[in-house]
């Protein structure tokens with residue numbers, strides 16, 4: 001074995017040794033994905049909220065796109081990302097309260113509420129600033145209702 005091969009073999013061994021450490025949190029991928037989806041909500045709600053508050057000029061096309069994005073995410077089936085055992089008491093990286101699972105299917109009802117608020121926003125966001133403003137409250141409230149119960153501080 002020449003020295004280059006020895007280094008390569010050592011590097012391969014180190015990779016193999018570090019893999020179990022990565023696997024310690026079995027739901028890391030799921031948690032990152034669901035937090036990522038939440039960030040997509042936040043990004044798009046932020047666009048709509050800025051227009052509603054007058055911090056950004058109303059732009060029908062941009063508003064419609066943001067509202068459509070939110071609605072589309074509510075239509076995805078992301079059940080697999082909320083695996084039992086991935087709550088904030090069981091793993092380090094999650095802020096999802098154990099009650100999300102113990103009170104199931106309550107979380108589903110909150111999800112439905114958000115989906116209908118998002119659909120209403122998508123029907124209205126491109127129809128003028130007043131139509132957007134009339135729907136931003138219910139949409140924001142639908143996020144907060146679920147966070148109040150199921151997201152730990």
Ligand code: HEC
Nearest residue numbers: 035038041042045094095096110111114142143146150151
């Ligand atoms: C049905 C429940 C529910 C609804 C509805 C909901 N969220 Fe969340 N949200 C959660 C939970 C639970 C977490 C914590 C997830 C975790 O850390 O594992 C969270 C986390 C977040 C985070 C932090 C993500 C991160 O990077 O850690 C943001 C931002 C967020 N939500 C934004 C929103 C916005 C904006 C809406 C509404 C458009 C919304 N959420 C609707 C349950 C919900």
